[in-house]
Amino acid sequence: MTARFAIAGSGPAGCYLVDALGRAAPGAVIDVFERLDEPFGLVRFGVAPDHEATRAITRVLRRPFDKGAARLHLGVEVGRDIGLASLRRDYDAVALATGAPVDRRLGVPGEELAEPSGHFIRWINGHPEAAPPARLAGARRAVVVGAGNVALDAVRLLAKHREIDCLNPLALERIDLLIRGGPEDVRFSPAELLEIGELATAWPDLDAFEDAGSEATVMLKEFSARPPGRGIPIRFHFHTQATAFLGAGRLEAVQTDRGVLPADLAVTCIGYGKAAIDGVWPTGPEPEPGLYAVGWAARGPTGTIPTNRAEARALARRMIAGLEP
């Protein structure tokens, strides 16, 4: 009998699962339901527009669909347009590859004046549901909150605003990066830090500190030894938390536990959360018997695109092993 698989979500996790199922169960029916009118999840709407090589992975992700090994149903939201229960009835196994689409919030006063990173980067990438920031034209000072690669993406794109059509109206003179911990606590990858150090339009502005030995701290320390550069200073504020976003109707400043920073635009990059699908919270590879999850939906919002590939292969084996004889 031909096995029938349904997958909700066409991000890298869903697409890698399609590929793995297609290889492990040739001839199986595989239907992918994607809520947006465009596939590939964060590869399309999250990865920064200047990271062309990473975005080119869509060529790999689309292959099983191009070869006819699976069908892609765009504009179909599982839980809204089609129920999870009906999918479970009509298919031998169902997998949730729906990601972690909810922006985490700091929970401080005035936060509605700041842009959460998921929303901000979706907007830069032309997502149909993402509205532009309230204040863009002529904005001179930006504050970015966070200590991970998404924060560095936001800083880098802001620093290159002249080269990015939708950010071109900005007139940035300064970027302040607020980092809750010290240099030893950052989750920046060396490749992303290298890009900050090589910007033609901005320069990293750090005070000297004692190096803790990790690759990121060594790079940050090297930044701190540089003389002032040309263009926009990117001021790294370690051990600094945003405690309120200030302004009447539009952002005017960010209150931190160390003082007030004037700001026309603020972007918070503090992670993401999952969403329930028809009342089911995806957790782990098999949230309910016969219902599976993969990628950020399964393990939370950590890891890069290749992490989803290894996980999808393991899940395909588990789904096939779980088919009724």
Ligand SMILES: Cc1cc2nc3c(=O)[nH]c(=O)nc-3n(C[C@H](O)[C@H](O)[C@H](O)COP(=O)(O)OP(=O)(O)OC[C@H]3O[C@@H](n4cnc5c(N)ncnc54)[C@H](O)[C@@H]3O)c2cc1C
């Ligand atoms: C801003 C940002 C930048 C990143 N940059 C990089 C990078 O440069 N390099 C790298 O390796 N990793 C990067 N990552 C991480 C990478 O994007 C993730 O590892 C990967 O996208 C997770 O894949 P996923 O399929 O689990 O989720 P997603 O990519 O989020 O895909 C989930 C898909 O499910 C769809 N969906 C959601 N709910 C439903 C529903 N109910 N019904 C149908 N469809 C639904 C969504 O529309 C989406 O298409 C970045 C992440 C972010 C947030």
